[in-house]
Amino acid sequence: MKRTENLTPFIVMDIVKRASAIEDCIHFEVGQPDISPSSGVLDSMRSAVDAGQFPYTESLGILPLREKISEFYQKHYGVDVDPSRIMLTVGTSGAFLIAYSVLLDLGERLAFTDPGYPCYKNYSYVLGIDPVMVPVDAKTEYQMTPELLQQYDNIKGVQISSPSNPTGNIYEKSNLERLIKHCGDNNISFISDEIYHGLTYGDKRENTALEFSDDVIVINGFSKYFCMPGARLGWMIMPEKLVRSAEIVMQNLFISAPTISQLGCVSAFDYEFLADYRDEYEKRRDYLYNELKNIFKIDVLPEGAFYIWADMSEYSDDCYAFAMELLEKAHVAVTPGVDFGVNNTKKYIRFAYTRNIEHMKIGVERIKEYLKNRG
Amino acid sequence: MKRTENLTPFIVMDIVKRASAIEDCIHFEVGQPDISPSSGVLDSMRSAVDAGQFPYTESLGILPLREKISEFYQKHYGVDVDPSRIMLTVGTSGAFLIAYSVLLDLGERLAFTDPGYPCYKNYSYVLGIDPVMVPVDAKTEYQMTPELLQQYDNIKGVQISSPSNPTGNIYEKSNLERLIKHCGDNNISFISDEIYHGLTYGDKRENTALEFSDDVIVINGFSKYFCMPGARLGWMIMPEKLVRSAEIVMQNLFISAPTISQLGCVSAFDYEFLADYRDEYEKRRDYLYNELKNIFKIDVLPEGAFYIWADMSEYSDDCYAFAMELLEKAHVAVTPGVDFGVNNTKKYIRFAYTRNIEHMKIGVERIKEYLKNRG
Numbered sequence: 001m002k003r004t005e006n007l008t009p010f011i012v013m014d015i016v017k018r019a020s021a022i023e024d025c026i027h028f029e030v031g032q033p034d035i036s037p038s039s040g041v042l043d044s045m046r047s048a049v050d051a052g053q054f055p056y057t058e059s060l061g062i063l064p065l066r067e068k069i070s071e072f073y074q075k076h077y078g079v080d081v082d083p084s085r086i087m088l089t090v091g092t093s094g095a096f097l098i099a100y101s102v103l104l105d106l107g108e109r110l111a112f113t114d115p116g117y118p119c120y121k122n123y124s125y126v127l128g129i130d131p132v133m134v135p136v137d138a139k140t141e142y143q144m145t146p147e148l149l150q151q152y153d154n155i156k157g158v159q160i161s162s163p164s165n166p167t168g169n170i171y172e173k174s175n176l177e178r179l180i181k182h183c184g185d186n187n188i189s190f191i192s193d194e195i196y197h198g199l200t201y202g203d204k205r206e207n208t209a210l211e212f213s214d215d216v217i218v219i220n221g222f223s224k225y226f227c228m229p230g231a232r233l234g235w236m237i238m239p240e241k242l243v244r245s246a247e248i249v250m251q252n253l254f255i256s257a258p259t260i261s262q263l264g265c266v267s268a269f270d271y272e273f274l275a276d277y278r279d280e281y282e283k284r285r286d287y288l289y290n291e292l293k294n295i296f297k298i299d300v301l302p303e304g305a306f307y308i309w310a311d312m313s314e315y316s317d318d319c320y321a322f323a324m325e326l327l328e329k330a331h332v333a334v335t336p337g338v339d340f341g342v343n344n345t346k347k348y349i350r351f352a353y354t355r356n357i358e359h360m361k362i363g364v365e366r367i368k369e370y371l372k373n374r375g
Numbered sequence: 376m377k378r379t380e381n382l383t384p385f386i387v388m389d390i391v392k393r394a395s396a397i398e399d400c401i402h403f404e405v406g407q408p409d410i411s412p413s414s415g416v417l418d419s420m421r422s423a424v425d426a427g428q429f430p431y432t433e434s435l436g437i438l439p440l441r442e443k444i445s446e447f448y449q450k451h452y453g454v455d456v457d458p459s460r461i462m463l464t465v466g467t468s469g470a471f472l473i474a475y476s477v478l479l480d481l482g483e484r485l486a487f488t489d490p491g492y493p494c495y496k497n498y499s500y501v502l503g504i505d506p507v508m509v510p511v512d513a514k515t516e517y518q519m520t521p522e523l524l525q526q527y528d529n530i531k532g533v534q535i536s537s538p539s540n541p542t543g544n545i546y547e548k549s550n551l552e553r554l555i556k557h558c559g560d561n562n563i564s565f566i567s568d569e570i571y572h573g574l575t576y577g578d579k580r581e582n583t584a585l586e587f588s589d590d591v592i593v594i595n596g597f598s599k600y601f602c603m604p605g606a607r608l609g610w611m612i613m614p615e616k617l618v619r620s621a622e623i624v625m626q627n628l629f630i631s632a633p634t635i636s637q638l639g640c641v642s643a644f645d646y647e648f649l650a651d652y653r654d655e656y657e658k659r660r661d662y663l664y665n666e667l668k669n670i671f672k673i674d675v676l677p678e679g680a681f682y683i684w685a686d687m688s689e690y691s692d693d694c695y696a697f698a699m700e701l702l703e704k705a706h707v708a709v710t711p712g713v714d715f716g717v718n719n720t721k722k723y724i725r726f727a728y729t730r731n732i733e734h735m736k737i738g739v740e741r742i743k744e745y746l747k748n749r750g
Binding site for chain 2: 002003004007008009010013014016017020030032036037042045046049050052053054055056057058059090091093094097101102104105106118119122123126127128227228229230231232245248249251252253254255256257258259260261
């Protein structure tokens with residue numbers, strides 16, 4: 001079958017499965033927070049369950065939550081987003097499927113960075129879109145740039161993520177602005193994956209694509225910053241002219257997003273809780289970065305999300321074998337770089353710092369010990 | 376854009392939106408039960424929320440629920456289904472997207488009945504599959520048959536639903552068996568939508584496709600019989616040989632199904648609760664059928680699901696206009712037949728009997744009154 005022939009397993013999900021069977025495993029593999037959402041969210045979900053709130057919602061999602069999201073854009077970035085331009089989706093995954101369906105026809109070309117989030121290319125294969133993986137490295141801090149993009153013909157869409165998975169880099173404001181302008185000038189649709197927004201450390205802060213244009217699609221959700229990956233709730237902000245076709249795709253592909261999640265997330269914008277959570281993750285980043293830089297080569301300082309992209313090539317020329325070794329022999333789960341593309345990714349493994357420092361300390365000690373004895 | 380050009384709005388979702396803005400509206404439009412799930416489900420969901428269960432699950436879904444589903448197939452149909460062949464999906468919608476992606480390549484032909492569930496064709500358009508709508512009518516009780524199928528070339532897959540939406544008919548056991556054998560003999564993938572299983576009335580009972588072959592895909596979920604449309608949780612049973620590729624598509628397209636829904640639905644197999652619910656719906660079917668047959672022409676006795684497919688052509692030649700009239704002037708929401716295909720559907724409207732008899736009585740009186748005065 002041509003469609004699934006090119007599809008790659010989402011390796012991290014396979015690692016998760018194997019790691020969950022190892023009792024004393026240390027987890028650096030999957031990108032999901034270990035912190036529960038705020039108590040307000042839990043209260044709202046309990047009330048929704050008590051009230052038997054199990055119907056579908058309208059396909060765009062419940063208005064009170066779309067209004068909260070609109071407020072969030074005003075507070076967090078100072079940009080105006082009318083709730084009518086916001087649609088609630090089944091995770092960000094569901095938002096990508098809809099955005100790609102609406103923007104790109106069969107055989108059209110969508111560009112994104114390699115390394116990058118592995119599912120971008122796989123959504124493309126499933127939807128019959130031609131994925132164009134643009135190699136990036138430390139020279140541009142793993143960012144897509146207009147210059148890189150110009151090396152390819154017939155690009156109809158660009159997908160970026162900032163802070164990025166797997167490298168944790170944040171797009172420079174000036175580069176983001178230039179890139180969006182370049183796309184606008186060349187009739188290229190621009191899709192901004194902002195799922196790690198809020199999780200940025202040190203002095204650098206993230207910009208939403210909406211600061212530079214309303215003619216972009218912004219995708220975000222409740223899985224990372226809001227600590228609810230299992231809620232499977234995302235959102236998509238789009239230009240007015242795309243709302244109706246996106247709604248039609250949503251009606252047909254999903255009907256609506258999970259109702260209890262929607263009702264619970266109305267209480268998710270607890271800014272004090274979110275600030276504390278960010279602070280905790282900054283400490284974790286600092287701890288893990290300072291440890292790992294003595295063991296591996298790290299090209300760029302990870303400024304956001306909760307990942308460190310570590311060059312392990314002095315230990316092995318095959319990151320998959322190396323990750324399996326660490327998992328099976330040291331009981332430390334990491335994600336092999338090849339999950340994120342083909343551009344030099346064999347040299348890398350990705351660490352997620354989504355567990356507390358105590359847990360990570362055990363993992364770091366095990367890795368050191370294992371590499372010492374391995375010789 | 377070619378991809379979305381052919382896509383039709385899921386009209387019922389538009390009607391739902393409009394109807395929700397009419398305060399005293401009577402609801403015959405959307406196919407979702409008004410009954411809350413069993414108390415066991417609510418308890419399990421509350422516990423899951425209390426325990427902060429918000430991580431992703433593994434992509435196939437949690438094993439305890441897949442084991443419960445396996446037991447259900449043993450109890451309800453007497454067929455053996457190993458839990459390893461069951462995957463939990465984001466509603467049945469998510470299951471169709473995965474099944475079609477795995478079975479059908481770009482440009483390949485998938486057949487289903489017209490009238491039928493509107494999203495089958497729209498999944499196809501989004502995925503670049505060529506949908507073949509096979510006209511059916513009262514002559515075959517709205518069932519697909521091997522004879523009908525043979526009139527088309529190059530069919531690679533067949534999608535059926537029984538009990539069916541919008542007509543409520545149940546496939547005859549002998550026809551279902553013949554159809555599955557025909558597909559097996561001709562290398563045609565067979566996909567059985569069994570979402571309305573359990574909701575069957577009178578003497579006739581439904582058969583799962585798995586009674587006749589393991590080389591089929593069966594799709595079901597918790598939205599109808601288990602009263603949780605908003606949980607967005609479905610399942611897919613497949614032959615062993617397809618499990619890995621379906622899992623890879625699931626990992627990439629959805630990561631995993633909603634976690635709180637999965638944990639709650641472990642308690643959904645409360646057979647006493649389900650029997651009572653079925654009995655209540657049989658009473659509703661009897662009430663509404665007996666009323667509507669005096670107002671409209673009804674081709675076939677609806678034997679399952681919770682729909683009545685009513686021929687309103689003596690009142691209008693445009694079901695959409697007629698449905699809008701009923702909605703705006705009589706405050707009664709029904710779904711226009713054109714939502715379900717192009718084969719003679721302009722003559723029909725669909726009634727869902729998902730509200731209690733008291734509610735429906737008001738609606739029936741309003742319709743009678745309205746039609747009397749309309750002249």
